Structures are given as C-alpha cells and as structure tokens.
Amino acid sequence: MQKMCFPCCFGRSCLIANQGYMSEAGASLIDRKLDLNIVPNTKVIALASETFNYTAIDKAKAKSVKFATERFPDTLGKKMKAGLPPKIGSFQVFVNGYKDADFWVRRFQDEQPPKPVLDHFQHLFEKIVCLDYIIRNTDRGNDNWLIKYDKYKVETPEECIHVAAIDNGLAFPFKHLMNGERTLTTGRGYRTLVNPSRRRLKNWSSTN
DSSP: OHHHHOTTSSSSTTSOTTOHHHHHHHHHHHHHHTTOOOSOOEEEEEEOOTTSOOOHHHHHHHHHHHHHHHHSTTTHHHHOOOSOOOEEEEEEOOOSSOEEHHHHHHHHHHSOOOHHHHHHHHHHHHHHHHHHHHHTOSEEOTTSEEEEEOTTOOSOHHHHEEEEEOOOTTOOOSSOOOTTOOEEOOOHHHHHHSOGGGOOHHHHHHHO
C-alpha cells in the first residue's frame, strides 16, 4: 500500500520503506551469483535483544512472561516462551582490516601503489560499479565501500588489495530515480586512480 499510495512520504520516493534489510541480503545474493566477491556475506535472520527498539507493551509482556515462567517453571514454564519477540533484519559478516575508501584513496594520491596493484584495484572498483548498476544502488559514498591494503604482500596484486561494498540498504528502487536521489562520490581522487585506458570491466564480463 505504501508503494502504491504514499511513496513520497517515507524517505526516498523510489524505495519501499522498511525494506533495507532485504536490499542488503539481495545485494549479497547477487554478488555471489555473479562471483564478484566484494559484498560481505549477508543473510536475513530473526534476533531478539534488549538493545533493540521495542514498544512498551512488548517490554511489559516479556517481563510478565519471564516472571511467570520463573515463578511456575513446571506449569507455565513449559508452555510459555519467555523473552522479547524476535525481529527480522540483515546480518552481515564483519570484515577485519578494512578502512573507509576515502582514507586509502587520499593515501594513494600521495603514494601510489605499484602499477599491477593499481590495475587490480581498478578491476575491483569496476566490480563495484557493475554491482551498483545491477542493483540500482541509490547511495554509494566514501563511507560505504571499504579498502584493505597491505603493501608488504608483494607476491600477487590480488593479495595486496581488497575492497568491500557495504551498506547496500538503499538499492532495488521500484521506479526511476528522481533528480538528487542518487549520490555517488567519485571525485577527482578517484578519477586520477581509475584510468579508463586500462579498463578491465569488458574482460571481466566476457568471462563471467
């Protein structure tokens, strides 16, 4: 109903409200299907925690049920399930050793990696562009894609640098984007590192 009758009243008019967790899991699914390997594994799960946002009624009910099951463990304790009701959301694997893309891009402008590493970085960046195009991502800024770089691992470029596309909750719009609803941060620092002359996206797409 919200999509059909009130699409402009909740956040971005091109997105369905309260469906960000499904967008996160959907981006992870597409990443695995295309063998991009840039989105941390994400699943839709149900969890309950006191730190979640619950209504006063849910908290009072959980407290009453807990008291009753502890007071009468042999009767009510066997029939009633204590605790807060679980909430559905997305659960994503935490990636270690990664930093915001903006941190490493600024470093790369002052101290560029070797050319093979830079070429591989461009290949990874093009994978992010490809993923965002497919899922119609409406938000890709400095803080929602990460880079892991270890210049001391010089065996192969693939071991030196990795990227992770996180925060994909604002993807899969149900209609075309309006002006100003899409924010992609590709400033001068990115353009100096990502050189169209050594583009590899065509080669990647022909093998996948």
